[in-house]
Structures are given as structure tokens and as C-alpha cells.
Amino acid sequence: MKILFFSSDQYVEDFFNSANKNLRYKLDFNKVRLCKDTASIAKGYTIISCFIYDELNASTLEVLSEMGVKLVALRSAGYNNVDVNVAAKLNITIAYVPAYSPYSVAEHATALILSLNRKIHKAYTRVRDGNFSLQNLIGFDLHGATVGVIGTGRIGTAFAHIMHGFGSKILGYDKTNNEECLKLGVKYVSLDELLSQSEIISLHCPLFPETHHIINTDAINLMCKGVMLINTSRGGLVDTKAVIKALKSGKIGYLGLDVYEEEQVLFSDLSERIINDDVFSRLQTFPNVLITSHQGFLTKQAYIDIANITLQNIDSFIKKEGKLYRV
Numbered sequence: 524m525k526i527l528f529f530s531s532d533q534y535v536e537d538f539f540n541s542a543n544k545n546l547r548y549k550l551d552f553n554k555v556r557l558c559k560d561t562a563s564i565a566k567g568y569t570i571i572s573c574f575i576y577d578e579l580n581a582s583t584l585e586v587l588s589e590m591g592v593k594l595v596a597l598r599s600a601g602y603n604n605v606d607v608n609v610a611a612k613l614n615i616t617i618a619y620v621p622a623y624s625p626y627s628v629a630e631h632a633t634a635l636i637l638s639l640n641r642k643i644h645k646a647y648t649r650v651r652d653g654n655f656s657l658q659n660l661i662g663f664d665l666h667g668a669t670v671g672v673i674g675t676g677r678i679g680t681a682f683a684h685i686m687h688g689f690g691s692k693i694l695g696y697d698k699t700n701n702e703e704c705l706k707l708g709v710k711y712v713s714l715d716e717l718l719s720q721s722e723i724i725s726l727h728c729p730l731f732p733e734t735h736h737i738i739n740t741d742a743i744n745l746m747c748k749g750v751m752l753i754n755t756s757r758g759g760l761v762d763t764k765a766v767i768k769a770l771k772s773g774k775i776g777y778l779g780l781d782v783y784e785e786e787q788v789l790f791s792d793l794s795e796r797i798i799n800d801d802v803f804s805r806l807q808t809f810p811n812v813l814i815t816s817h818q819g820f821l822t823k824q825a826y827i828d829i830a831n832i833t834l835q836n837i838d839s840f841i842k843k844e845g846k847l848y849r850v
């Protein structure tokens with residue numbers, strides 16, 4: 524059985540080839556992003572594998588169905604790029620990876636916090652340039668700092684453990700209180716209280732219609748002056764234009780992003796191209812903004828899990844037995 528991978532990269536090939544050693548499926552890796560216009564390359568494949576930037580909307584799914592595709596094995600936990608209802612109508616099964624190392628994303632959020640706070644991104648270029656001045660490199664202790672965690676699920680809880688290790692005071696906001704967080708001493712408060720009391724705010728809730736732009740002008744108005752905002756969850760949680768205004772006024776003192784509202788269009792190798800997104804370009808002019816390109820999940824442990832679970836989904840679909848995580 525052959526499987527076509529969209530949005531592949533060398534690291535995808537390496538991890539999947541290793542996970543496939545015993546299963547021995549024929550894995551055909553392709554860098555192309557899936558959309559309506561590229562879907563026809565799936566002709567002859569009943570199984571394809573996709574990533575977060577592949578566009579599985581109604582028109583793409585219709586072409587995939589005409590090509591004979593029966594299973595889309597997502598290499599991600601999120602599936603907001605899939606029109607699940609249309610897939611069901613077309614009898615295309617959508618499988619996903621419900622959980623993998625939550626430490627990967629929690630630790631990346633921490634990396635953004637430490638880099639912004641201790642100005643590692645500036646110190647790195649300064650020292651390479653022979654400038655050993657300490658001016659403007661002052662940080663603050665995380666010990667004793669108040670850290671707000673919005674969404675205390677798997678990643679939020681792993682993040683709370685790390686902050687607990689630093690000796691920070693942790694505030695949590697979620698629809699339900701998490702037992703593990705309560706044991707850790709996380710104090711659950713209302714969203715308004717969390718926004719108004721935290722020196723660092725880290726987003727770990729999913730993107731739903733009700734969480735879209737959860738960080739907007741009203742939310743920012745409640746925040747402490749000079750707050751640090753970290754988003755490793757989904758770009759749509761943050762109203763980027765409102766955040767830019769707050770960066771200009773100094774209300775937001777630090778911004779760490781691993782995700783961005785328009786990342787689907789932007790996050791690829793554009794190093795030889797002109798970036799046309801003026802909002803993103805404005806973000807990059809601030810010295811207190813640090814952006815990474817949705818790499819929070821990218822640790823060896825997390826990707827071994829992703830490759831194994833994706834292939835297990837495919838294997839269960841083919842053999843009609845075993846665990847298949849359907850959306």
C-alpha cells in the first residue's frame with residue numbers, strides 16, 4: 524500500500540521512514556501543500572497524510588474524493604483546517620494524533636519567556652558583534668512572578684509544572700479546574716482577574732469561535748503595564764493589530780509568538796521573497812517581540828509519537844482492526 528505525504532520536509536521523511544521499518548508501507552513524500560489546485564496529485568492513492576497548513580476545505584475534499592482518497596491521516600492534533608462535515612458526506616475518514624509530548628510545546632513557551640526576559644536574542648547578536656555591554660539587558664526573576672495560564676489542559680498543565688519549578692505564583696483560567704493543577708497550587712480565577720494580575724500570560728486553550736481573539740483590546744486594557752504575552756497555541760486567539768497598538772504604547776512589554784493569525788499563508792521559506800504581510804512586518808520591528816514559526820511541537824520525543832500514531836492510524840484503517848483515532 525502506498526501513502527502520499529503532503530507538506531513534507533526532510534525531518535518528516537527521516538522520522539516516518541524510521542517508524543515505518545516494520546510496517547513497510549510505501550511512503551511517497553511530497554513538499555507540495557494540499558489545496559484544491561494541488562489535490563489531483565493524489566490520483567491513485569487511497570491514503571494521504573497531511574499537516575496543519577494543508578487546506579482540506581470542501582473544494583479540496585471533493586477533488587480528493589474524485590481521485591479515490593478514502594483516508595486522510597493528519598500529522599497533527601489540531602484539525603481546524605478540515606471541513607469535517609464535508610469529509611463525512613464524501614465518506615473520507617479523517618484520522619489525527621490526539622496527543623503527543625505536551626512537554627514539547629510547554630518547554631517552547633518557556634524558551635520564549637526566558638529569551639524575552641533575559642534578552643537572549645539581543646545578547647546573542649551583541650556578543651557575536653564584539654559588544655559586551657550589559658546596558659538594557661536587565662531581566663526579572665521568574666521566582667515570585669505571577670504567571671497566568673489560559674487553558675490548563677495537557678500543555679497548560681505541563682507549563683504550570685515548569686513555572687512551579689521556577690517558584691512563580693500561578694493563576695489558571697479554564698472552563699474546568701484541573702486536579703493536577705490544583706494540587707500544584709494553581710489558583711483558578713476569572714479571565715478578568717487573570718488578565719489584570721499576571722505579569723506573564725501564556726495561552727494554551729484551543730481556537731474555537733468563543734476563543735477567537737480572546738486577547739483583544741478589552742482584554743489588553745485589563746492587563747498590567749509591561750505584561751509579557753506568550754502564544755504557542757493558535758494565532759487566531761490574538762488580535763494582532765490590537766497587540767501592535769499595545770506594544771507601541773508599552774502596555775505589552777514583551778511578546779513571544781510561535782503562532783500567527785496568517786501563518787497558513789506566511790510560514791514557509793520566504794527568505795528569497797518579499798513579505799507582503801504588513802502587520803507581520805510591523806511586529807518584527809519591535810525589539811521586545813520574538814517570533815518562531817510554529818515549532819513548539821518539534822522535539823524528537825513529540826515527533827516519534829506523531830510518526831508512530833499516524834502510521835498506527837493508517838495500519839488500523841487498512842487492516843480494519845486496532846486503534847484508529849478518527850476526528
Ligand code: NAD
Nearest residue numbers: 674675676677678679697698727728729755756757819820
Ligand atoms: P487540551 O485539550 O489538553 O487542553 C485545552 C484546554 O483548554 C482544556 O483544559 C480546555 O478545557 C481549555 N479550554 C477550552 N475552551 C476554553 C476557553 N474558552 N477558555 C479557557 N480554556 C478553555 O489541549 P492541549 O494538548 O493542551 O493543546 C492546547 C493547544 O495547544 C491546542 O489547542 C493547540 O492549539 C496548541 N498546540 C500548539 C502546538 C505548537 O506546535 N505550537 C502544538 C500542539 C498544540
